[in-house]
Amino acid sequence: MTDRKFHPRQHHHPLPLDQRAVSIQDEYWSSYVNLIKNTVIPYQWEALNDRVPDAEPSYAIRNFRIAAGLEEGEFGGFVFQDTDLHKWLEAVGYSLGTTPDPDLERVADEAIDLLASAQHEDGYLNTYFAIAEPNKRWTNLTDCHEMYTAGHLIEAAVAYYRGTGKTKLLDVARKLADHIDDRFGIEPGKIRGYDGHQEIELALVKLYEVTGEEKYLNLAGFLIDERGRNPSFLHEEWEKRGRTTHWAPGVVQKDPPALEYLQAHKPVREQEVATGHAVRAVYMYTAMADLALHKGDRELLSACRRLWRNMVNKQMYVTGSIGSTHHGEAFTFDYDLPNDTNYSETCASIGLIFFARRMLQAEVKGEYGDVMERALYNTVTAGIAGDGKHYFYVNPMEVWPAASEGNPGKRHVKAVRQKWYGCACCPPNVARLLSSLGQYVYTSGADTLYAHLYIGSEAKLQLAGRKVRVRLDSELPWKGKANLTIAEADGSGAFTLAARVPSWSKQTSFSLNGEPVTPEIRDGYAYLSRDWREGDVLAIELNMEPQRIYAHPNLRASAGRVSLQRGPLVYCFEETDNVAPLASLSLPADAVLRAVHDDWRDGVVCLETEGWRVTAPESQADDLYGTARPRLEKQPLRAVPYTLWGNRQPGEMLVWIREGYNREV
Template identity: 75%
Template sequence: MTNQLAARIPHPLDLRSVRIQDSYWGSYVDLIRDTVIPYQWEALNDRVPDAEPSHAIKNFRIAAGLEEGEFAGYFFQDTDLYKWLEAVGYSLATHPDPDLEKVADEAIELIAAAQREDGYVNTYFTVAKPGQRWTNLLDCHELYSAGHLIEGAVAYYYGTGKTRFLDVARRFADHIDELFGPNPGQLRGYDGHQELELALVKLYEATNEPRYLELASFQIEERGREPNYLVAEWEKRGRTSAWAPGVVQKSPPHMAYHQAHKPVREQDAATGHAVRAVYMYTAMADLALHKGDDSLLAACKRLWSNVTNKQMYVNGSIGSTHHGEAFTFDYDLPNDTNYSETCASIGLIFFARRMLQLEPKGEYGDVLERALYNTVTAGIAGDGKHYFYVNPMEVWPTASAGNPGKHHVKAVRQKWYGCACCPPNVARLLSSLGHYIYTANEDTLYAHLYIGSEAKLPLNGRQVTLSQKSSLPWGGEASLTIEAIEPASEQASSSGTFTLALRVPSWSRSTRFALNGQPVQPVINDGYAYLTRQWQAGDSFSIELDMTPQRLYSHSELRANAGRVALQRGPLVYAFEETDNGAPLAALSLSRGSEIRAVPSEWRSDVVLLEMEGIRLSEPSGQSGALYGVAPPEETKQKLVAVPYTLWGNRKPGEMTVWIRESR
């Protein structure tokens, strides 16, 4: 990539140059820093009563020779600690905390003590299977775990300036680089669970070492080529899986599940495990960005279109089935059995941000916003100590308990999980929220999210300080104000010509703009409003969004939602809970002509609810108790109340649904 091209590519701002000052999102950032990070440290040390044990710290202590014992947990148990450290690194970048840093430094020393002389780090293979390294990439997540170590190390380096963890990561990456590649004697392999690829790009960005970028490229390009490495590895292993030791399998593993059924440049539909897919797409977009690779970008566009236009839920979640936590096929989006893993929406946000760097288009920002405001924050309770792994569109607690096909759907958030990938994933995303609000190139600042904040950055030779004010998600007003412009030299003026670009959300039916309080018509292009001028301190560019509640309808091929409607106001999708509406929710319908009113909440003063008139169906008189009958159900009018989906499940346990039947 030429220096000129690099200057034109928008990049996220350094976390230290963005300070979030937002009544809505500030509470989440504070929750992560003050509650979630300390709570998760206790969970990693198995000190949370009545929660599933993590084993993570204990496994490292055993691997480091500090205590005796056997490995416990999944093959990838180490990654919970790595993601926690990544969250800590981001948090320390914006809120230095010597006590937290000391705890993290000690955890890093524990990881370093568990590292082998050749750079290898993995407690499962060190403790449980010391002679079987790199023999089961399909199942055992070795490179996936290495990727999370690298991501944690890069974040901690950026947050603290310390290189101890980064040195551990580089030694491990160098070890992998020696083992894997196209040269004679090297393994032409890749992991069954993608993650290393995007992590290596981050390591390249942090160190400027091109070998890491090339290793990431090799991992992506090798995937799905014939002869298929993962199938050959499975044959060499005697056709066995780590998930079922000793059992000889009759059929080879399904490569589409691992997105290894064909080379990535030839893929055009999302298949298989949803998290693996979006992590891979993120790395593909990273490589397209760094290498200026139009062919790889074209593949990213095809996959983005398929995911978001045919396989994404209205709350920005993905993964239609709990069988493999996976995509199924176009328009197959069931409401009561979907998986919609929190991690998958986080991965979709990663993908969206990279696509925004490649092409500042509103569709990418819209999906980023949808997933962030709805699924990601739904994955964590208001107390910061309970989490959803699965984010369903519909919950019937009795069915969750009594139907084996719905056991994965939890009616209440859990304290922790044996497979606890989602809780620390939420922590690392929300503690790095400043990375997602803005991107900028040499002369343009893009505002992708309307989150109150202050930012400092260079624009066209000036050092610019600006502040954003936002009333979202409850109100529709936002503005960017130039607080200061520092001239490049004593002779230069204290003004500067550059561009501010505001995303125009697709949910806003009518949008108005103003410059210093006066109406202005910016240039609208691909969902962004561009205003270029000679800016001065005190100038303000504002946007007013339409917050009228809207009915949402599905594509005609999406069978699960035929005859149903969902509600959205601003960036928030809404849901109906039993607490407000009674049970069964399936007996309710919303009249097509009913007015949908935004009303304050008695539950929380800062929350806007939706209120409307609806209908409840009940058994006809005289047929009480009959399973079937010829008489139609009786209809009674009922006031319906909907709450933001992200907040469901924070009161009494009960039924929930996003899609409600619509009646005439």
């Protein structure tokens, strides 16, 4: 039997800092954190209560009131509608952990009281099955997301406990987790199965971390290992239901559930290719990495590495988004990354960030930090408008509004952000990630502080037995300067600062207290060890030269095209700054890219250059096809950060622009 233990790393991998130990103080990111706290959380509370005019109803609070017996009515929304409230509570927990707010805490406590009053005596909690189908619990794990919904409740409970110290929601979560542990497993009389939508696995690890109860870690391990090892479970369940699905009740299906879509086609330890529903996949990979860390499981970590390499090197967009098709919100196959029909759900990039941070704990390598940064600075923040009240679910590489309206295959691609969604998983997901941003900036070991993201912040921790306060000052993403300052440090003794060297910075220099220094560069991180003293400053200078990014030749959708990047930001072309159709534009191979400040938003750096525009010859003014060559006209081009697109007048958008036609043609 294979020994899956690798004990040297089991208890010594770096850990994220406690959410209360990190405060964000950043010219760029503080605006997002404050937007979540001051606008998004209150707005989403209104949405959960169906008080946003002209927005799709949430039903979430109403469902809980009905389930608790406080009012009468029918269940509204999706079978997993409870998760909107759960994720909102998780965001609130993170926010309260860094910025106490008695009024917000009171509202959240009332919501928790409501949630607790809907819980059954045996621990079960799900408003759909309490109201709509009380006799069908645990009979359709493929479709009905019962464990997924429970997982989000558990995550909310852990965040709220860590942020406030209150245990009421944690008690609800433990009671629910105990119920699931009683019902599922390999023991006689238990259900030997797993949920169609992964999420609870990573949540159970969090519950183990705050309670120390190993049964939660073991339950997570069971659910991960049973998936694919027992693929017949989902088909047997389907047969027992008379070959029907939740989504088409009463309609007998010809084909059983697609196991690859559910990542259940083979044991997870043997999987090599990212497949199926993208959000489910990265939630599962996150849990796999968590379990590998806690259990010292070398085989599981190897599977994580394989899946990471496939996803990032062959199935990820340049913006750090994943999921190339709207059919099932899923991966398709290697190098299939269409620009105008991609899905790239905001939640999927958030899950990718979860996975990347766990891999950074397993092995500190720059590639994980690079992807975490790419997804955060581009896709995740593109998912929310500057007003905090409009959201993208889908994050396309290319938008033609007329096609979004008139082509059924492109109607999932929106040209403007929406107020809310009937399936509103993304808005509260953005809120919970950005309100917990401090957990992604750093990790620490016994004597090393790792800085993964250049986000201005202060961190309080112990290093080499010393109480230390480190301040990170950053001018990213507009300027390439950052400082790590030892603001406080008691006692003496050497410890290490390790700062990521981003792959986009072609030249990175360091200085210590104003003098050049050459740290050890290892796996994309710069390490500097010394007996640090209060007032010491490690200055980092990153190269912010605009760059052209080219796709692998096998990526057909972007062949002959180029995208632009400056620092961590990917850029795009909007109709507002250029001319339509954007498909008629091309960027000369020798055109100089100029970084310029824009006045439409504070501090924004745009890219300007000279390009070409293709127009129809006079002889073909009204003809669809012709034999005359198109005309070329000089055209100034302007690109803006992708994360900010869609905040002005609606119009076309393009990330990958055709390259060719030197300026002297």
